[in-house]
Amino acid sequence: MVRLETHPFTEDDLADAGRLLAARHRRHRAVHPLLSPQYDDAGAAEAEVAAALAAEDASGAVATRGGEAVAFLLGAPRSGAAWGENVFVDSAGHATADGEGAETTRELYAAAAARWVDAGRTAHYVLLPSSEAAAVDGWFRLGFGLQQTHALREPPTRPPAVRDGLVVRTPTRDDIPVLARLDLELPRHHAISPTFSAAAVPSYEESLAYWEEDFDNPDFLNVVAEHGGRVVATASCCRLEKSSTHTGPARPERAWFLSFAAVLPEARGIGAGRAVAEAVLDHARTDPAYDVLVTDWREPNLTSSRAWRALGFRDSFWRLHRLVGR
Template structure:
């Protein structure tokens, strides 16, 4: 049966039948995904909810993509939103609910149609979030030149035994702000080196201190520190997952806590302080009544990509990346 691929964009948000069909495809995809990752939000299994999500995204003037049709019926879609802001530059993002296709070949056809317009406009950095449990989508993007960049994971909260090593994990105080500022630099400095090579924004110590002074009392965030003999050697931040700008759509688990940041000073690494901080956040999520706790990490960060899975964080979504050059 012949498949026709055509472009879609904001004007198609008004086509109720088309958007409803796309919503049904997303609901089917999410239903299969939750067999492997049952902690994800069940709301997207409902076609009406999925349709509302896609209609709102497709109506955005920065959103466009492609749909596959067989006998006039949508069988797959791919949409992306263009962006220009730092640190990504001219780019295209295909978010966690914006791709559905039954097989890798249809996915490759959809991307072929959508990507030409993006590249013609100078947007050569492409990012996509795909279910980790979908070999068809992962394989299709890999064979389009994408590689693994980032991993989203989730697990159930649980009470954890207090850290039994030297020192303690405790809530941060204002006296810890100079140490917290130094730790704010430790993570981007680490990720700027091999094999990650993705430092992102590196604040000065003064900038980091000023930000901590302004935001320390924000009760939406819980900051923990690893204190060894009165010296703060590591820190972690926990909050509700919806406060993270990287979690939208199906990747946003319902009523989930979030391990949003963790860092240990270079000289203190190898003492299991990162693991202790992670366990403390898992314990915090259990005490706070969250249904799940999420984390995300760069696949090339050898420390986090080993520590967080060992703490039980199961991959839910993979962020794949393609940078088109000569």
């Protein structure tokens, strides 16, 4: 095989990167036809890579064989204290030609990461299709692990059956205190073992103020579930275009997004999470313009990683993470 060489990513590499990304996306769509066909096209893919290159302090590397680009990696720092001193490679920031193995990924990262670490950016994140097995193997053997999962499924074909003992309904303003409490359950759950997220946990008062202001937001649909006569669970969803997450090739068209769900700790595992999630997602079944459901979760979160796969969500993208020097 012709020897692999690497060079820093520049504007001259955009066309090659667009071609590699479009090819990656076509492979990904063979596994996940629910993804947008838009990025099958090298021009549309190149525009996403160009946007990634335009980000402040973007940098990366390209791997070539005999002068032909076979892989690229492009990241930029993301703001937000919880990310640490970071470089974040988003869904359009990395692609490897079919047939290239894990060693190509390892050489590519070695070429890009020296600059990142020299700049003091030691928290590295890369979002890539979970089906890119050779690349995932390469990242794993670079010290990366699975931090976050994005997933897709088709809408349900019939209304959900609610388990005996649970009542699912639309919340009223009287539910705002319990909604505020439930809103804290996710960051609280993420802060503890085994997720250990660094994200701040808001106060109850902040959560209450948020709900007072946002309760009537027409973009979000909310439901609650009662068990034994009291509210124990909630879930929210919105059309994905109302959310700033799941961008670029990771954004399916015509998708509803399960954006939030929480169950009080003492009521977990009795079907309340399934009941509220299925109830909000049922909107997609009755919305003729939408035919995809998306969500995401912290993979070390034992509860959501089990529950959402049990609801039929299939992994599409994985965010891998490495903290250098720890």
